[in-house]
Amino acid sequence: MSFSSVSGQDKAVEILKDEIKNGRISHAYLFSGQGGLGKKKLALEFAKAVFCSNKKLDSCDSCISCRKVDHSNHPDLKTIVKAEDKSAISIDQIRELKKEITYKPYESDRKIYIIEDADLMTKEAANSLLKTLEEPPEFATIILLVEDEGKLLPTIVSRCQKVKLTDVSAELIKDILLKKDLPQDKAEILSYLAEGSPGRAVKFAENESFFEKRKSIYNFIAAIDKKTTVEIFSAADQFNKLINNDFPFFYLLSNWYRDIIMFKQNYEQGVKNIDYLDLIKKSTDKYTEKNIMDKLEYIELAKKYIDSNVRKDLALEVLLFKLRQLEQK
Amino acid sequence: MSFLSLYRKYRPTKFKDLIGQDHVVKTLKNAIKNDRVAHAYLFAGPRGTGKTSTAKVFARALNCAQPAEDFEPCGECNSCQRIEKGNSLDVIEIDAASNRGIDEIRDLREKVKFYPGEGKYKVYIIDEVHMLTKGAFNALLKTLEEPPESVVFILATTEPHKVITTIMSRCQRFDFSLLSLSDIKKRLKFICQQEEFSVEAETLDILARNARGGMRDGISLLDQAISFTDGKLTADGVAKMLGRVEKKELKKFLDAVSLKHSDQALKLVSKIIAMGLGIERFSEELIEYCRELLLIKECGVESGILEYSKSYLNDLSEEASQLSSRQLTEIIDLFSELNQKLKYSNQPKLQLEIAVIKLCSSDNNDPLMLAERIEELEFQLSHLKNSLAASSSDKTEELKKTKDDVNKPHHINKTVKNVDKKINSADDKDFADKDEVNDGASERNIEEAAPQKQKKNTDLKLDDIKKIWGKVLNNIRKTDISVQALLREGTPVKVNGKTITVAFPEGKKFHYKGALSNSSMINKVVRNVLGQPVEVEFLIYSSASEKNNLKKKISDNTDNNDRKEKKVEKEKKYNEENTFEDLKKLADLFEGEIISVDKNILEKRGGD
Numbered sequence: 001m002s003f004s005s006v007s008g009q010d011k012a013v014e015i016l017k018d019e020i021k022n023g024r025i026s027h028a029y030l031f032s033g034q035g036g037l038g039k040k041k042l043a044l045e046f047a048k049a050v051f052c053s054n055k056k057l058d059s060c061d062s063c064i065s066c067r068k069v070d071h072s073n074h075p076d077l078k079t080i081v082k083a084e085d086k087s088a089i090s091i092d093q094i095r096e097l098k099k100e101i102t103y104k105p106y107e108s109d110r111k112i113y114i115i116e117d118a119d120l121m122t123k124e125a126a127n128s129l130l131k132t133l134e135e136p137p138e139f140a141t142i143i144l145l146v147e148d149e150g151k152l153l154p155t156i157v158s159r160c161q162k163v164k165l166t167d168v169s170a171e172l173i174k175d176i177l178l179k180k181d182l183p184q185d186k187a188e189i190l191s192y193l194a195e196g197s198p199g200r201a202v203k204f205a206e207n208e209s210f211f212e213k214r215k216s217i218y219n220f221i222a223a224i225d226k227k228t229t230v231e232i233f234s235a236a237d238q239f240n241k242l243i244n245n246d247f248p249f250f251y252l253l254s255n256w257y258r259d260i261i262m263f264k265q266n267y268e269q270g271v272k273n274i275d276y277l278d279l280i281k282k283s284t285d286k287y288t289e290k291n292i293m294d295k296l297e298y299i300e301l302a303k304k305y306i307d308s309n310v311r312k313d314l315a316l317e318v319l320l321f322k323l324r325q326l327e328q329k
Numbered sequence: 330m331s332f333l334s335l336y337r338k339y340r341p342t343k344f345k346d347l348i349g350q351d352h353v354v355k356t357l358k359n360a361i362k363n364d365r366v367a368h369a370y371l372f373a374g375p376r377g378t379g380k381t382s383t384a385k386v387f388a389r390a391l392n393c394a395q396p397a398e399d400f401e402p403c404g405e406c407n408s409c410q411r412i413e414k415g416n417s418l419d420v421i422e423i424d425a426a427s428n429r430g431i432d433e434i435r436d437l438r439e440k441v442k443f444y445p446g447e448g449k450y451k452v453y454i455i456d457e458v459h460m461l462t463k464g465a466f467n468a469l470l471k472t473l474e475e476p477p478e479s480v481v482f483i484l485a486t487t488e489p490h491k492v493i494t495t496i497m498s499r500c501q502r503f504d505f506s507l508l509s510l511s512d513i514k515k516r517l518k519f520i521c522q523q524e525e526f527s528v529e530a531e532t533l534d535i536l537a538r539n540a541r542g543g544m545r546d547g548i549s550l551l552d553q554a555i556s557f558t559d560g561k562l563t564a565d566g567v568a569k570m571l572g573r574v575e576k577k578e579l580k581k582f583l584d585a586v587s588l589k590h591s592d593q594a595l596k597l598v599s600k601i602i603a604m605g606l607g608i609e610r611f612s613e614e615l616i617e618y619c620r621e622l623l624l625i626k627e628c629g630v631e632s633g634i635l636e637y638s639k640s641y642l643n644d645l646s647e648e649a650s651q652l653s654s655r656q657l658t659e660i661i662d663l664f665s666e667l668n669q670k671l672k673y674s675n676q677p678k679l680q681l682e683i684a685v686i687k688l689c690s691s692d693n694n695d696p697l698m699l700a701e702r703i704e705e706l707e708f709q710l711s712h713l714k715n716s717l718a719a720s721s722s723d724k725t726e727e728l729k730k731t732k733d734d735v736n737k738p739h740h741i742n743k744t745v746k747n748v749d750k751k752i753n754s755a756d757d758k759d760f761a762d763k764d765e766v767n768d769g770a771s772e773r774n775i776e777e778a779a780p781q782k783q784k785k786n787t788d789l790k791l792d793d794i795k796k797i798w799g800k801v802l803n804n805i806r807k808t809d810i811s812v813q814a815l816l817r818e819g820t821p822v823k824v825n826g827k828t829i830t831v832a833f834p835e836g837k838k839f840h841y842k843g844a845l846s847n848s849s850m851i852n853k854v855v856r857n858v859l860g861q862p863v864e865v866e867f868l869i870y871s872s873a874s875e876k877n878n879l880k881k882k883i884s885d886n887t888d889n890n891d892r893k894e895k896k897v898e899k900e901k902k903y904n905e906e907n908t909f910e911d912l913k914k915l916a917d918l919f920e921g922e923i924i925s926v927d928k929n930i931l932e933k934r935g936g937d
Contacts, residue, residue, distance in 0.1 A: 018556050024332050026552065032607055095427055127460045128427035135337060148677070150609025150668075155376045155487055158546045161334075161553045167603035195678065196603055250675065258679055265686060267592035270599065289690055293683055303675055 002058045003045050006038045007176060007198060008168035015163055016046050017057045025050065025110070026161045027136050029143045030118075030152075033165030036199020039145040042165065043114045044069060046143070047077050051108045065108060075106040079114045089121040091128050098132050101140050111140045118144035119151035126153050133159045167196030177205055185275075186211065192272045193255070204248070213242060214252055221256055222279055224320070225327040232324065236316040243312055250303045254296055260284055261292045291326055298322045335555075336548035339520050341382045342413065343401050344390065348516055348544065349508040350379055356503070357387050361400045366391065366450070367501045369473050369482040371458075373489035374505025377543025380485040383505075384454045388412060388420045391481065392448030408448045418446035421453050426460040434461070434468040442477050451480045458484040459491035466493050473499045507542025510534075516544060517551055521562070526555065531564040534638075539571055579618045580648055586660070587652055591689035598685055608677045612664045612684075619664075622649040623657045663688055720862040789863070794821045794829055797858050804854045812850060815843035819867065827863045829855065832870045835925070841869050 003013045012031075019025050031039045048059035048069045059066045068074040080097060082089045097113060105111045115121070121129070133142055133156065149157050170191040176198050177187035182205050189211075194201035204210050220227070220235050227235070242249045255272050262270040263284050271277060302319040306312050341347050344354050353372075360366050370387075372380040390396060394406035402409050411417040423437070437453070445451040455461075461469070473482060473496065484500060486492060514537045521528045536554065540547030550571075558566035578601055585594040601611055621635055626649040628634045630642050637645070649657075667684045674680045798821055806813040816831070818840040823830040833841040844851065844867050852865050916923050 015557055018559055022556070022559075024552075024556055026332075026334050026556075027337075028334075091427070098427060124426070124429070124460065127457055128424070128429070130426055130457055131424035138333065148607030148609045148671075150607050150613055151672075158376045158543055158549065161549060161556070164604075164606070169603075254676055254679055258682065261686060262595070262682075265591040265595060265689075267595050270592075270595055289686065293687070296679065296683060300674065300676075300680075304673065307675075 002061055003042075003049065004058075006042045006045060008172050009038060009042060009165050012042060012163050012165055016042070016049075020049055020057050025141060027138075027141055028133050028160040029141070030149060030157065030160035030162045031143060031145050031165060032147065032149045032162065034147055034167065034195075034197055036194070036197035036201075036203070037165040037168065038199065039165055040114070040116060042163075043143045043145060044077075047074075047112045047114070050110055050112065050141075051076065076108050076111045077114070078112075079116060081116045082120050087120075089115070089117070089125050091122060091124040094121070094125045094129050094132075098128070101132060101136055101142075104137075105139055109139060111137075113140065113142045115142065115144050118146045118156075119148070126156055130155055130159070168198050169196070173198050173201045177201055180205060189273075189275050192274055195272070207247065213247060217242075217249065217252055218256060218273070218276060218279070221253065221323070222283065224324050227324065232320045233317065236313060236320055239316055239320075240313045243306070243316075250299060254299045256280075257292050257295050257299070260287065261289060261296075264289060264292075295323055295326055298326075334549065335520060335524070335552045336545045339516075339523075339548065341379065341386055342389070342404055344386055344399075345401065347379055347383055347386065349512040350383065350505055353383060353503045353505065357383070357390075358400050361390060361396075366481060368476050368480060369500040370484065371489070371492065371497065371500035371502045372483065372485040372505060373492075373502065374487070375507055375543065376487055377540070377545030377547070378505040378507060379544065380487075380505055381454070381456055384456075384483040384485055385412070385420075385422075387483065388450075388452040388454060388481075391450040391452060392417075392419055392445075394448075411447075417448075419448045419451045421451070423453065423455045424457060425455050425465075426457040429460050429462050429465060431462065431464040431468050434465045438468070438472050441472055441480055444477075445479050449479065452483065453480065454483045454485065456485045457487075459486040459488040463493070466496055470495055470499070508540075508544055509542075510537050513537040513540050513542075513544060513547045517547055520548065520551065524555075526560060526562055528562040529564055532562045532567050535564060535567050535571070576618065579615060582615070583619075583622075583648070583652060583660075586685075586688050587656065589689045591686055594685050594689055595682060598681060602678065602681070608681050609668060609671050612668050612671070612681070616661050616664050616668075619657045619661050621645060622652065623654060623661075625649050626654055626657070660688060717856060717862050789824050789827070789829075789859075789861075791821065791824045794824055801855055801858050804858060805851065808850065808854065809847070812843070812847045815840045815847070816851065819844060822870075827861070829863055829865045831865055831867050833867065835869055838869060841867055 003017065006013060031043060033039060045059065048061075048066050049057065051065040051069060051074065052059040053063040053065055054060045059069075061067075061070075065074065069077060072079070078097070078100070080089065080093055083093075101111065101113065118126075130153075136142060144152070144156070144160060146152055149162065173194055173196075174187045174191040177190055178184070180202065182190070186205070190201045190204050193204065207213075217239070224232075239249055256276075259271045259273050259276070259280050260283050262268075263280050271280065273280065298319055302315045305315045344358060347354050370384075372384060374380055386402065389402035389404075389409050389412050390400055392408045392412065393402040394408055395403045397403060404410075404413075408417065408419070412420045415422070423433075441451075441453075443451075476482065482500075484492070484496070489497070489502075489504075514533045517533050517536055518528070521533075532554075536550050537547055539550055554562055554567045554570055557570040578597065582594055582597045582601075585591075585597060598611070602608060606614075622645060624634050625642065625645045630646050635642065635645070663684055667680060670680050671677050802813050802817060805816060818837040819831040819833045821829055822832040831844070833844070848865060848867065852863075855865050856862055912923055912926065
């Protein structure tokens with residue numbers, strides 16, 4: 001694997017390689033960038049390169065330490081994630097880290113801690129990390145992964161070296177998808193739809209019926225003003241199933257309206273659903289900006305409700321009715 | 330020893346290394362010099378301003394065996410060495426954010442009483458003290474106030490407002506301010522020299538500015554820059570590393586916004602975001618930039634309020650002249666709101682795009698247009714006033730009469746009677762029906778009775794008034810919330826021509842009087858809502874008397890008669906064994922008479 005497996009992040013990789021080369025590995029890093037760019041992968045690759053026994057800048061992928069990282073049982077590498085049944089990283093997890101971090105590394109000469117979704121740390125947890133983050137033992141490195149550094153305490157950010165992961169260009173995403181044997185046209189569409197995140201594109205591509213489902217959603221939404229109440233109920237039911245299967249329903253839905261509004265602003269390059277351009281063009285004159293923004297607000301609201309454990313079917317039904325109502329205005 | 334981050338390597342070890350906090354250093358030195366070391370200090374200030382460093386240096390200076398002339402710690406004696414390594418017995422650094430419970434503080438209290446091992450003082454440095462729990466804070470109070478003689482507490486925090494006041498008042502408080510640009514530059518230059526990197530003045534400028542007043546930010550940026558540019562610290566390379574939205578980009582963005590070119594603005598935003606800058610960060614940077622523009626606009630280039638080079642300030646003021654203060658504040662408002670939304674949103678980029686579109690499409694923000702609209706409104710208002718005055722002049726007679734009635738508080742019932750008189754013209758049947766209703770509902774009775782009469786003589790109906798009453802209350806609330814509270818107790822009960830009668834229950838005399846004294850304001854609002862010249866009059870009704878009068882159809886009874894009636898009524902209503910002894914006594918005491926007894930009030934007070 002090695003660093004080359006993280007595509008589209010050349011600058012970040014170069015910085016990290018330089019750090020290894022110059023022996024300037026810092027005690028705290030902050031990797032930031034939107035989801036699906038490969039922050040976790042980069043952190044793991046970095047750890048691998050640091051631990052690797054054949055002291056080169058990149059990992060060899062064959063020595064025992066590299067293999068241990070690959071199998072995530074390297075004793076000197078710890079990853080901290082939020083517990084599944086919790087909504088945040090708790091102070092106890094950080095206390096545990098602080099206790100452990102003082103022990104000397106077992107196999108290599110460094111210890112690396114990765115904190116995923118560092119913005120999920122509670123206020124207490126983040127504060128209790130401060131002292132350790134500033135002065136960990138000399139052999140320890142803490143890597144924080146976060147989508148937006150603005151979500152962290154400024155006191156945390158100022159203690160870290162920042163490594164920014166940039167959005168990946170649509171062409172590169174397309175290449176990645178083509179390598180995964182996706183047909184040209186689909187790869188093209190997905191590369192726009194993924195908003196610069198290869199992880200997201202791959203996730204979409206792995207879902208075999210992605211395009212079919214997407215089509216059914218868009219066909220429904222485009223003609224929602226003519227749908228009867230019964231049709232809306234059955235659609236809500238169908239969408240509910242999609243959401244339960246972890247299908248990015250809301251993402252696609254809000255992108256539909258987003259595209260219309262982008263088109264309204266004469267910003268055609270901004271449109272993501274390039275295969276639906278004609279339909280979008282047709283819809284453009286039907287709505288005012290205000291109308292679309294209201295719809296987007298309702299979609300956001302419905303998503304929020306579902307996230308806070310409101311019944312999915314109810315939230316969806318209400319959303320669809322609201323959309324139809326706005327449409328008929 | 331392995332590689333150490335520069336900001337750790339160059340942590341100040343002497344007072345003279347502490348930069349930009351002269352007031353603190355001087356006070357602390359003098360305290361040592363005059364042997365007036367306090368037992369508790371609180372260091373407060375933003376990140377990277379030297380709180381913890383100062384605490385460490387101070388602890389060292391207190392315990393140093395051979396301090397220099399100016400009380401600098403020597404750095405060589407046993408105690409200094411141990412403190413530096415962090416294994417001194419006498420300097421105890423506590424991370425209050427992880428040891429934040431009451432048990433840890435209890436433990437600390439136990440140990441406080443032991444004498445210092447080798448030095449003169451035992452120093453407790455409690456860092457991030459704002460994270461202590463409430464219990465822990467309070468457990469610390471006594472110890473903090475009167476610790477053993479040789480103990481010094483130093484509390485450090487970035488959020489002093491979270492420290493309870495009782496802790497605050499026991500400490501000497503020092504506020505650390507953000508460092509000036511030149512201070513940071515000086516220090517960065519010093520570090521570069523020590524590390525033997527050559528660096529241009531321009532690079533230092535960029536780094537120092539991005540540190541935003543925090544020394545640690547500055548040094549860790551330098552560290553990062555060294556890694557990024559492989560030791561060649563050029564301005565270009567550093568700017569690239571920061572990947573920060575350059576002011577140029579922000580300027581372009583604002584230009585597009587002011588020209589309402591939403592497509593260009595959107596394109597720019599997506600380009601900036603693709604460079605890896607978080608959306609929240611972008612919005613913060615934009616707010617910061619708008620703030621600078623606003624400051625320069627309001628205060629002028631010469632004010633020195635912003636610490637930038639002259640040429641840059643001129644650029645800023647040029648850009649500022651493109652936008653009005655209103656536009657700038659609007660941008661700041663919109664993006665602050667966006668920042669709030671981003672915390673919960675699942676599609677932050679979409680939120681950002683919507684904000685940009687909103688910014689470009691809002692057309693009310695042209696101040697000229699706004700002024701025009703205000704002018705038009707004013708014209709309409711004066712027009713309205715004139716027409717109102719004309720139509721209400723013929724009502725003055727009536728108004729006067731109403732006022733006379735109302736202004737006799739000791740004859741409130743007279744007013745009621747006036748109403749009765751008017752009501753009397755209605756059918757008898759109505760009142761017969763009402764007899765069967767309990768007296769608590771009499772308010773409703775009047776309301777029911779009134780509209781039936783209204784049909785005959787006017788176009789304004791009580792129902793209409795009731796419908797708009799909520800709106801009236803709302804509008805009054807906007808002008809004066811207290812008046813709304815007063816008026817809420819009353820109900821419109823009758824409409825006669827252009828006169829609306831609002832009745833208050835007997836127990837609400839205070840509200841009645843208040844409404845009366847604000848009648849002109851209430852009139853205005855009602856007129857506005859109805860769009861026609863009407864008068865509002867107020868009265869108080871007593872539930873018992875009202876009913877009585879209605880039943881007997883007495884129109885010109887004397888007051889005496891009235892009272893008798895009520896007594897009879899009362900005794901009939903409330904059981905005869907209930908004689909209200911207490912109330913009678915009370916009435917005697919005041920040499921008055923009991924007119925009626927409100928059962929509800931009695932019950933509420935829970936007694937007889």
